[in-house]
Amino acid sequence: MTATEPATGTDLLDAVADLGAALRQSLEASTSTTASAAQLREAAAGIRAATAPLAALPRPYDKLPAVDDMARAVRVFNPVVGVGSGVAVPLDLRPDPAGGGVVARAALGQRYEGPPTFLHGGISALLMDQVLGHAAIAANRWGMTVGLDVRYRRPVPLHVTVRLAGRVAAIDGRRTTVVGTIAADDAPDVALVEATAVFVSPSPEVAARYFAGVRTASGEQVSGRVGTG
Numbered sequence: 001m002t003a004t005e006p007a008t009g010t011d012l013l014d015a016v017a018d019l020g021a022a023l024r025q026s027l028e029a030s031t032s033t034t035a036s037a038a039q040l041r042e043a044a045a046g047i048r049a050a051t052a053p054l055a056a057l058p059r060p061y062d063k064l065p066a067v068d069d070m071a072r073a074v075r076v077f078n079p080v081v082g083v084g085s086g087v088a089v090p091l092d093l094r095p096d097p098a099g100g101g102v103v104a105r106a107a108l109g110q111r112y113e114g115p116p117t118f119l120h121g122g123i124s125a126l127l128m129d130q131v132l133g134h135a136a137i138a139a140n141r142w143g144m145t146v147g148l149d150v151r152y153r154r155p156v157p158l159h160v161t162v163r164l165a166g167r168v169a170a171i172d173g174r175r176t177t178v179v180g181t182i183a184a185d186d187a188p189d190v191a192l193v194e195a196t197a198v199f200v201s202p203s204p205e206v207a208a209r210y211f212a213g214v215r216t217a218s219g220e221q222v223s224g225r226v227g228t229g
């Protein structure tokens with residue numbers, strides 16, 4: 001089991017992951033197809049028909065999904081690492097065997113395109129925010145992002161396996177500074193993207209105010225550490 005992988009084995013979680021995978025396939029196909037207008041309309045109608053029964057059973061946004069595991073900071077619909085999310089990669093972050101921090105490998109598809117054939121810069125920032133946040137959590141330093149500095153050295157190619165890594169660089173009171181990179185997996189020392197993030201662990205009063213209304217699926221209040229952002 002990895003840092004971002006939810007416990008498997010429940011029928012609901014397997015189904016959530018299956019739907020997430022189907023959604024990602026659908027997004028990737030929709031951004032890379034040469035289908036005709038008629039074929040696209042037929043697909044849109046099918047997707048709307050499949051969505052209607054789900055939309056008829058809404059979950060209030062301040063009630064966490066039953067498949068989340070807050071104790072292990074697993075959020076199944078997180079837009080970067082969540083196996084149930086249609087927009088997530090999803091990244092599979094693991095402890096970095098090179099020492100300290102976390103690392104993931106992924107090939108990013110056309111649904112994340114910015115300049116033709118390259119990754120959108122905003123997606124790089126999103127991925128780095130999450131990777132660096134997990135590096136903070138791995139060091140037992142959960143916090144909310146208060147600053148994210150991203151340097152784009154070279155464009156990140158699509159459909160090529162890249163390595164995303166982060167490690168804690170400094171700790172100062174409630175502040176944790178984390179650094180990381182995106183690099184081609186076969187040239188990990190040549191950073192395409194460099195990022196530095198500062199995470200601040202909210203004071204207990206602020207955390208209580210922000211998350212007072214949030215409940216787990218079984219109705220328990222969530223306070224303090226609230227997981228993967």
Ligand SMILES: CCCCCCCC(=O)SCCNC(=O)CCNC(=O)[C@H](O)C(C)(C)COP(=O)(O)OP(=O)(O)OC[C@H]1O[C@@H](n2cnc3c(N)ncnc32)[C@H](O)[C@@H]1OP(=O)(O)O
Nearest residue numbers: 129130133134144145146147173198200202203206228229
């Ligand atoms: C696995 C996890 C992955 C997570 C990835 C995604 C994470 C997210 O998306 S989080 C969402 C985006 N971030 C936010 O919405 C946060 C918005 N900011 C806030 O709400 C508040 O600043 C909050 C709660 C973080 C801190 O508030 P509060 O508890 O009142 O702390 P506050 O007293 O203001 O500051 C605490 C310390 O941090 C410092 N600090 C605050 N902001 C900054 C900043 N931008 N840069 C540097 N230091 C800062 C303060 O100077 C203070 O330092 P000191 O103790 O030395 O005086």
